Amino acid sequence: MEYISVKEWAASHGVSERTARNYCAQGKIDGARLIGKTWNIPVDAALPQRRKKSNISPLLATLKEQKAARIKGNIYHRVQIDLTYNSNHIEGSRLTHDQTRFIFETNTIGSPDGPVNVDDIIETTNHFRVIDYIIDTAEEPLTEAYIKYLHFLLKSGTSDERKDWFKVGDYKMLPNEVGGMDTVAPENVGKEIRKLLKEYNARKYPTFEDILDFHQRFEAIHPFQDGNGRVGRLIMFRECLRLGYVPFIITDSLKMFYYTGLRNWPDIKGYLMDTCLSAQDSFKLLLDKFRIKYKD
Numbered sequence: 399m400e401y402i403s404v405k406e407w408a409a410s411h412g413v414s415e416r417t418a419r420n421y422c423a424q425g426k427i428d429g430a431r432l433i434g435k436t437w438n439i440p441v442d443a444a445l446p447q448r449r450k451k452s453n454i455s456p457l458l459a460t461l462k463e464q465k466a467a468r469i470k471g472n473i474y475h476r477v478q479i480d481l482t483y484n485s486n487h488i489e490g491s492r493l494t495h496d497q498t499r500f501i502f503e504t505n506t507i508g509s510p511d512g513p514v515n516v517d518d519i520i521e522t523t524n525h526f527r528v529i530d531y532i533i534d535t536a537e538e539p540l541t542e543a544y545i546k547y548l549h550f551l552l553k554s555g556t557s558d559e560r561k562d563w564f565k566v567g568d569y570k571m572l573p574n575e576v577g578g579m580d581t582v583a584p585e586n587v588g589k590e591i592r593k594l595l596k597e598y599n600a601r602k603y604p605t606f607e608d609i610l611d612f613h614q615r616f617e618a619i620h621p622f623q624d625g626n627g628r629v630g631r632l633i634m635f636r637e638c639l640r641l642g643y644v645p646f647i648i649t650d651s652l653k654m655f656y657y658t659g660l661r662n663w664p665d666i667k668g669y670l671m672d673t674c675l676s677a678q679d680s681f682k683l684l685l686d687k688f689r690i691k692y693k694d
Contacts, residue, residue, distance in 0.1 A: 399429065401438040411445045421446055425541030432546060432567060435554075454537065455642045456691045461533045470503065473688045474533075478502055481635065482525040484649050485628050488656075491518045502526055517556045524552050525628065532636040540599065540637065542591055548629050549622050558624060570623040577657060581620035590619050609637045610670055614663040644685065644692050646677035 402410075407427075408418040422430040422437040426446040430439045454462075457473070464474035483498040492515065493501075501507055501522050507514060528551045538544065550567025558564045563571050569587040573580075582590050598604060598612050616630045631648060638645035648656045652673055659670025685692050 400441045401431070402441050404437050404439065407439040407443065413445070420535070423543055423547035424535060424538045425543040426538075430543065432543065432550075435550075435567070455639065457645075457685065458533070458536055458639045460688075460690055461639070465530060465533055473684065473690060475502075476684060478526055478529055481529060481631075481647050482522055484647050485631050486518070486522060486525060487650055488648065488653055489625075489627055491515075491521070493518050493522060498522055517558075520555050521552065521628075524554060524556075528552050528632055532632060532639070536636055536639040540595065540633070542588075542595060545591070545621075545629065545633065548632055549625055552625050552628060552632075564623050569621050572623065574620055574623065576617065576620050576626070577661065579618075579661075581618065587619060587621045591616075591621055594619070604637070604641060606638075606643050606674075607667070607671065609634055609641070609643070610667075610674060611663070612637070614660050614670065617660055642693060644678050644681055646674055646681045648673070648677055649680075652677055 404415050404418045404422070408415045411418075418427075418439070419437060421427050422432070422439065427439055427443050429443060430437055432438075460472075461474050461477065464472045469475075479495070479499045479502055482502070483493070483495045486493065486498070493507075497507055497514075501519065505523075507519060528548055531548070531551060535544075546567050546569075553559065553566045556566075559566045565571060569591075570584050573583060575581055594612065594615050598608065601608055604612075613630050613634050616633065617626060620626045622629065635645045635647075637643075655669065655673040655676075659673050662669045682692065
């Protein structure tokens with residue numbers, strides 16, 4: 399098959415290069431392949447058909463509006479800071495909540511407590527961009543290319559990108575484990591992720607439990623060398639937005655319950671379900687504060 403660049407494909411179809419790259423990341427162009435940082439598109443790939451705009455939840459509509467306005471002190475501001483801080487903190491980031499807020503608000507950082515890991519800063523700013531991306535694209539289908547692109551946005555510019563054995567925006571090359579448990583071997587990751595997506599996307603309207611089931615199975619596969627937890631939690635948040643469920647943020651106080659829930663999910667679903675419902679109740683209080691309607 400003959401491939402062309404994003405620039406060439408965009409020019410031939412009368413769209414911008416940015417739009418073409420988004421189509422690739424969202425899995426809208428059949429056969430598009432990400433090689434390194436460059437998308438390659440089949441020369442005969444057609445322009446995706448525009449979808450009719452669907453009804454979206456009041457929260458997603460508000461996030462889109464406030465993201466565009468860039469006004470501080472609203473629900474978008476809180477989601478960016480709280481989701482980024484807590485998700486990174488679970489994975490070992492030493493940045494404080496105030497430092498995370500300061501990076502988002504001023505794009506600078508001060509640390510009287512000593513040295514700050516550069517990767518922590520880069521991954522924090524990258525996480526802000528990923529949240530923006532999922533707000534912009536929450537209504538799009540969840541695809542393999544989309545998931546890889548989330549990882550690419552999260553890990554770009556970090557020291558991991560300079561490692562020969564680490565693939566930013568692509569699946570792991572080396573075996574890894576999580577919580578002392580084995581995960582899917584590198585050579586089987588693509589097949590298992592596609593199987594998971596096929597089963598999940600076959601559901602006409604996934605339930606809240608379906609979202610949690612997808613998350614647990616995604617983490618058990620552990621498709622990337624690093625960043626699996628953050629990408630997985632971003633997907634959960636995004637799917638809640640897409641499907642109209644109240645999203646939630648796993649805080650440090652829920653961390654051990656969350657890990658226990660993931661380990662026990664195949665046999666006892668109550669641990670993870672109760673933890674996520676508790677986190678959801680906390681998020682509802684935030685929605686009440688900002689007077690954003692939601693379904694109970």
